[in-house]
Structures are given as structure tokens and as C-alpha cells.
Amino acid sequence: MATSGGPKVLAIVLAGGEGKRLMPLTADRAKPAVPFGGIYRLIDFALSNLANSGYLRMVVLTQYKSHSLDRHITTTWRMSTMLGNYVTPVPAQQRVGKQWFAGSADAIYQSLNLIHDDKPDIVVVVGADHVYRMDFSDMVQQHVETGAAVTVAAIRQPIGSAGQFGVIELDESHDRRIGAFREKPSDPVGLADNPHEVLASMGNYVFSADALIDAVTQDAAREDSAHDMGGDIVPWFVEQERAYAYDFRDNTIPGATERDRGYWRDVGTIDSFYDAHMDLVSIHPVFNLYNYDWPIMTSYGSFPPAKFVTGASQRRGVALNSVVSPGCIVSGAVVTDSVLSPTVRAHSFSSINGSVLMSGVEIGRSATISRAILDKDVRVPPGVSIGVDAEHDRARGFTVTESGITVIGKGTVVPE
Ligand code: ADQ
Structure with a gap:
């Protein structure tokens, strides 16, 4: 945790991502507003990490389809009695020109007035679409000790995923300094070890x-720039030998378990989003939501407790290896390896396996749901199967990923 008397820190949360690869979940909400883990939105992870690190002055830069994101920030974070009025959502302001933000660096450039007003020593800039726990104060401490202009958080990833990331090569002659940084390279080089x-x-x-x-001021004037933090700003500092890497393995979180230490997931695709949900449901979860020493904060309204009842059928309503949110009623249905958001209803003889069901989803009698993601308010009529026959799912207009996850968009009433 940050201690008083340290540098003055302002946090900027980049929350303008479109999230095209998460369609249809991002059809009418920004990626950081996508529900995750039953009761959270993706942005809650970044905001909770900042708050738990002791950094309570946060601005959230929003852009696309920001309505539900703004509402969530306002109800959960801004009005929160714990945080007072510290978290401010800032929409694209078009202060500098008529265009919306071109890239993440441009988003910061257009919001420079916030930095000028706040006069921080340090600005922590974070994305809003990852699932992880991180104590940023440790990274700030390294930043101050090395005298860097920018410090980039770094984690080892499989070389096959290099095309999704900015790839760091350390300068061998200088501890922790970045020698080269390439945004989403197509010809990555593996690590020496x-x-x-x-x-x-x-x-x-x-x-x-x-x-x-x-x-960002110099970058704004450059016509050959995409005005991107990873593509333009970090390489600019690397050239000047003023960029350093912070090794995520050095980060320690109170209460972390052996299994979830160092957990970080980019949930930018449907498959990775699904996999991260499955990380929550096993008996000893790969990512432990029950760490009260570093809580992930959110709010989701007032709902009664979840209830499991014997349906009219006298069949037991059960859930195993699952995360079930308040307001759910599992009546004579069997739920396994699944994540249920508030107010899901599952009726007698239905079975839900390996699935993610968002708020208000209703599963009719004898329906079968397998390896599927059902967005808010989807209604599945009695006897219907989802996620059992990929071709049938595609024919009904649902998205089916390469690994066979079926996704049904918000509010869809599945035909009988
Ligand atoms: P990407 O996630 O592909 O890679 P980007 O699309 O710029 O980069 O998104 C980064 C963050 O900025 C996201 O949280 C997004 O929501 C937000 N964002 C994007 N454009 C924005 C805008 N105009 N206004 C406000 N917010 C905006 C980045 C880095 C890589 C790094 C990966 C890690 O560029 O170097 O490896 O993140 O996932």
C-alpha cells in the first residue's frame, strides 16, 4: 500500500476500447463495462487495484458506447461512500479538435487539462480490460528509484500471443532498462532463457x-503517429533510454494463494473471456475472488439471496463447482462449472454446464445449456438446447467460436 508522504499520484484509466473481438458482448457496451465473474464489470479490476494500492484520485477516459460504463462508474465508484468523489468518468471532450480520440495517447492529450489541474508528480496509466490483482505502489516505488520517465509493467506470455501485445526486449547492459519495444510484432524473438x-x-x-x-504533446503534432501508448509513446521513450520494465513477478498481494499469485488475463477475445470464467469455478480456483485482503469492489443493486429449491418435479435444484450470484433461483435444475449473474432463473429438468449466464437470463424447463455465454436477459424456452450442436447454433444466428463456445447477445429470445 502507498504510504503518506510519497509522490502525489493521479491515475488515468483508459476505458475507451471498442472490444470488437468480444462481439456480441460489446454490441452496445464498451469493453470495460462487460460483466465478468457474476457481479463485476471488467473495469472493477483496474479500479479496485488502484484503490487498494492507495491511489484514490482516478479519472476514467471513456469513449465508445459509454452509457452503461458511465452509469456503473457513477453508481459504484463515484457515489461510493468509501471513495467519495474521487473517480470521475471523462468522456471524449473534443477540446482540441472536432475529432474523437484517435488512440490512447490522443485520449490523454485531449485530457491534459486534468493533469494540469491536479498537478501530480506521477501519473499511473492503466487499461481497463484485464482480470488480475496488482499493487501499483510497488511499481511506483521502482519508477522513482530508477529515475525512469516511464515504467512499463511486464509479464511473460507464450510467444504465439506476441501479436496481441507490446513486446519488450531488455537492455542487457542496464538493469531493467528497455532496449527495444515493438507493438504487436509479427516476428517476435523468444527470451534467452x-x-x-x-x-x-x-x-x-x-x-x-x-x-x-x-x-503526448509532441506526439500530437506528429503526422506519422497513430497516437497510441504502446505503438508510439513507449517506443519514443525507449529511443531516449528513459523507459524501464517492471517485472510483474515482483508484485506481491496480501492474501494471494499459491495458485493465483501472478494471475493476469487479457480477456480480449470470447475464448479468453470464457477461459477466465472457468478459472473462477474450480474447487481451488486459479483466480481467487475470496481474497478479502485485496477485495475486488463493485455494486450490483439490492437482490435477495440465491435460492436452490426442489422444483414441482421433486427434482433437486443444485449447483456444483459454480459461482451463483444473489437473486438467482435454481429450481429443480442442475448447474455445474458455471457462473451465474444476479437474477438468473433455471427451471426444472434444465441443465447448465460450463456456461456463463448474465443477469436476468431465464432457462426454461428441460432446456440444456453447455459451454455457452448468454448475455443479459436472454430467454431460453422449454426443451431448447444451446451449445450442443455448433452448426445448429450458427444456423440460429448465434456466434460460435473456434473452440466451440456459443454466445447469445443481450435480450435475445431464443425461438422455440
Ligand atoms: P491494446 O489493448 O490492443 O494493447 P488499445 O486498444 O490501445 O491497445 O487499448 C489499451 C487500453 O486503452 C484499453 O483499456 C482500451 O479500453 C483503452 N483505449 C484504447 N483507445 C482509447 C481511447 N481512444 N480512449 C480511451 N481509452 C482507450 C495494449 C498495449 C500493448 C499491451 C496490451 C496489453 O498497446 O502494448 O501489450 O495493451 O493487453
């Missing part, structure tokens, strides 16, 4: 405030 891995940027940065202001 493990050719199957690269060192990836986590999209979280610590900047000295003056350096950040200078960099």
Missing part, C-alpha cells in the same frame, strides 16, 4: 507527470 516466451507489456504504465505531458 525460454524461446517459447516473450516479455509482454501489460498495458499499465507509470509516468513522471512532466515526461508524460511532454511526450
